Amino acid sequence: MGREEPSFFVEHDFWSDAEIDADPVYRDFFHPRGLGWSAGTGVQVPTGDNIVFSVERAFTDGPVAAESVARLNLLRPHLARSALVSARMQHKRAQGAAEALAAMQLPAFLLRAGGEVVEMSPLGTDVSSLVILGAHGRLHLADRQADALLDDALASLTSAPEISARSFPVRDAAGMPRQVAHLIPVPRGAHDVFGDSYALLMMVPVASDRVPSATLLKSLFDLTPSEARVASGIARGETPDSIAASGQVAISTVRSQIRSVLEKTGTSRQSDLAGLLARIGATAPN
Numbered sequence: 683m684g685r686e687e688p689s690f691f692v693e694h695d696f697w698s699d700a701e702i703d704a705d706p707v708y709r710d711f712f713h714p715r716g717l718g719w720s721a722g723t724g725v726q727v728p729t730g731d732n733i734v735f736s737v738e739r740a741f742t743d744g745p746v747a748a749e750s751v752a753r754l755n756l757l758r759p760h761l762a763r764s765a766l767v768s769a770r771m772q773h774k775r776a777q778g779a780a781e782a783l784a785a786m787q788l789p790a791f792l793l794r795a796g797g798e799v800v801e802m803s804p805l806g807t808d809v810s811s812l813v814i815l816g817a818h819g820r821l822h823l824a825d826r827q828a829d830a831l832l833d834d835a836l837a838s839l840t841s842a843p844e845i846s847a848r849s850f851p852v853r854d855a856a857g858m859p860r861q862v863a864h865l866i867p868v869p870r871g872a873h874d875v876f877g878d879s880y881a882l883l884m885m886v887p888v889a890s891d892r893v894p895s896a897t898l899l900k901s902l903f904d905l906t907p908s909e910a911r912v913a914s915g916i917a918r919g920e921t922p923d924s925i926a927a928s929g930q931v932a933i934s935t936v937r938s939q940i941r942s943v944l945e946k947t948g949t950s951r952q953s954d955l956a957g958l959l960a961r962i963g964a965t966a967p968n
Contacts (some may be wrong), residue, residue, distance in 0.1 A: 688762075690721045690737075690754040692746045713741060721746040721754055725762045733765045789813075789861070789885040797821050797836055809885055812852050812861060821883070828852040828863065831948050832883070835865040839881055849903045850948035851958050852885065859958045861885040862903075899959070903946045912939045916952060917959035 693702055702708050702718070712718040718741040725733045737754065739746050790803040791813075798819045806813070814822040823829040828850055835848035851859040866882045896910035905913060908929075915925040926936040940952065949955045 688723075688758065690723045690735075690751050690758065692721050692751060693719065694745060716741055719743065719745050721751055723754075723758055723761075725765045735761055791821055791883045793821060793836070793881045793883055795836065795839075795880040797832070809852075809861060812854065812885075823852055823863070824855070825853045827948060832863065832865065836881065839865070839867050849946070861887055903943075905943060905946060909939050909943050909946070912936055913943045913947075913955070913959060916940070916943075916956050919956070 697705070708718055717738055719739040720736050721739075722734060722736040725735070735758075737746070784804050787805065788803065789805045789809045791806060792800040792802075794800060799815060799821050812824050814824055816822050821832075823832055831848070831850040835850070838848065848865045850863055852861040852863050854860045862885070864882075864884045864886065866884065867880070896907070896914050899905050899910040899913050900907065903913075911929065912925055915928070920928075922933060922936045922940060926933040929936070940955075944950060944952075944955060947955060947958060949958055
């Protein structure tokens, strides 16, 4: 707006009828859609944001009358105060999200449904070689396989809300697993801290050469108890036959469980799975 008075303004405060009719926004967009008259005002809040309130009127009803503008101006102070309170709450929410992410002491990213980053933890920079911020702040993973799994996981949070979380390994340029990524949905009850975020992407370092426990594997990759037992056996170098014999189950059952574990861990071969699991420490509490 070209005027700064604390008031609602209408089109004729700025332009003549001829100028309005010649303006491409009004001529090509508003008028064909039955719009073209409005009353609007701007409010600047301490966060530096400018909030615009606009009341639209059908074109056939004619311009917004002066009496209507006067009534809107009576409401303007209340709208301004509401905007200020909303902005302050949003600021507090952003502070809370930043503090919550910092408290995790892990690389973590709050994402919107499209994968855009809303907030990043201080340790997010530690995985800069694995994470790429694209256009509009969209988060991508340098590991193409992991990036595809991230896309699928984001989509599944909408299409299959019963899935509570998704986990998958993230490899470096040499193909070595460096992090286990966990995509966790942000429930509505957590929006008082995380705002309108859709999901939390948390990265857990892979830094140990010990065989991980079944408890840890269940936690990291959402494995069933049977799948975790099979995965632990693979990590120890056991063959499917020995795993089947020790568990007193059919070899066909073990092979089916291995296929499920490969899918959940984002690996394609048993050797890849063994390499991944051999680098994940048994960090579950005793």
